[in-house]
Amino acid sequence: MALTTADVSQFERSRRRLEAIAYRLLGSAAEAEDAVQETYLRWQAAEIDRIEVPEAWLTKVLTNLCLNQLSSARARRETYVGQWLPEPLLAGDPMLGPADTVEQRESVSYAVLTLMERLTPNERAVYVLREAFDYSHREIAEILDLSEAASQQIFHRAKLHIADGKARTEVDEAAARRIVEEFLAAATSGQADSLVRLLTADAVSIGDGGGKVPARTSATEGALAVARFFHHLFIPTAAKRRYVGGAAKAYAWTANGDPALVVVVDDVVIGIICIEVTDAGLTGFRTQANPDKLARATELFTAAEHGEPLLTMT
Template sequence: MALTMSDVDRFEASRPRLEAIAYRLLGSASEAEDAVQETFLRWQAAEVERIEVPEAWLTKALTNLCLNQLTSARARRETYVGQWLPEPLLAGDPMLGPADTAEQRESLSYAVMALLERLTPNERTVYVLREAFAYSHREIAEILDLTEAGCQQLLHRARKRVAEGKARTEVDEATARRVIDEFLAAATSGRTEPLVRLLTQDAVAIGDGGGKVPARAKAFEGALAVAKFMRGLFKPGKAQQAQAGGSVVLYASDANGGPALVAVVDGRVFGVMCLEITEDGIAACRSQVNPDKLERATRQWAAAEHGEPLLRLF
């Protein structure tokens, strides 16, 4: 039976929530869009008039699609070139979803999005639905066809694994911006010592080039190793300009609710470096430079207002 306009409108009203759920589950905006579109096709094929609670039906259909995707993604990422990082979303992107509570903001952060890759598909799903969207254990149990007790155990394990990988308490926005300014000044000074002082002793630097942009296969670990890498990364030169395809302009921005540096080349987002800033210093620099994972960021960048650039690199 063909959908009525009312049925279509009901789905479209749910689309933002479905996209936000799918993004947090999959870590990819493009895959989230595909999952939501497939959910619409299933909605189109269903006997909609018999569905008592459309929102619950749609959430379950989407979640099952994402679970299948997560299972196959594990195999794909074993052959992924280099480090795999989530697709960053810039401030104002509707796919970011709710960020009203501390739990919602934390589950959205780029650091936690990266940590979610360590969870099993079921653990990740329970964590996202509970922490980010405040679904009850009863609702999650019905979505996953599990018991409430089973969901509670999954959530307990997920929270523990996320907590084990998290850095110290993050700082406020004003402090984060000051640290970004200091970080750029240190990175472009040509010296290692100022950078080391800004980093935690166990700091890491990770880059995702997807085999399309050069990025080290292994993370840099330790303040000194990260500082040396950053000193070279921000060193002006023709080689860097050729790699970027033009002059790189750096902006302070916000990605996944946290501080980030956005590198722009001729209006195109060339890279997003998400900084995990804690009371002890910068604990992680996670850089997304895979062009396939920056298409949405480029569209968002073009449509949004942004301040003056911090620096023109080369």
């Protein structure tokens, strides 16, 4: 069925919200775009005149597409090479979605997106729709074909799983930059103790190379081990320069609302280190180096004003 201009406009008004929902559910910008495109095809084939509330219909279709995708994604991740981490989004990316409340900002933080891997697909959907987009349990029940009581119970379980993580400290852009600068200065100081002082005792570092770039297959745990890891990572060598194809430049940014170090070679993002901050210190480092999960970040980086690098590794 051919869509009218009004039908297309109706969908386009919902596109960014749908993309933001799909990204939180799937942890992948590329998969989120695919889910939204499939939703558009379903919209195109529907009897639109008979749809009473288009926004609710689109959200239901998209959410159920994502639930199907999550089920198959779990099987794929069992054979994933090394640690799996979500795709980070740099500040300014519209797919990050609403950020007006603490709950909305928390729901898209890199730490919480990683913790959401613990949830069942239904728990993840209820958590995202309720916490990030303020859908009522009645609306969620209709979207997921649940009872309202079941939606409330699922949300409670999801919150408990997410609460198992450390209490993240929110920081503004200026504070985020200072944190990244302090981290990089300590990591490149040549003294592991300088970085240890910034970390919590139980600090952890996780990297995702997707089998395409070198990355540890297990987490690095403990302040001293993490400090030593980053100390060696930032020692420039001819072999590293040859491997990455040139001089790497490091920039302070935020990704998913967290302080982040963005590493770039010839305007291509080759790594993003997201830093989790608590009142006790820096506690989590999640490094995305899989090139398949950095293409969108590269597009935003090259289009944005990024200033001078904090460090050039020659």
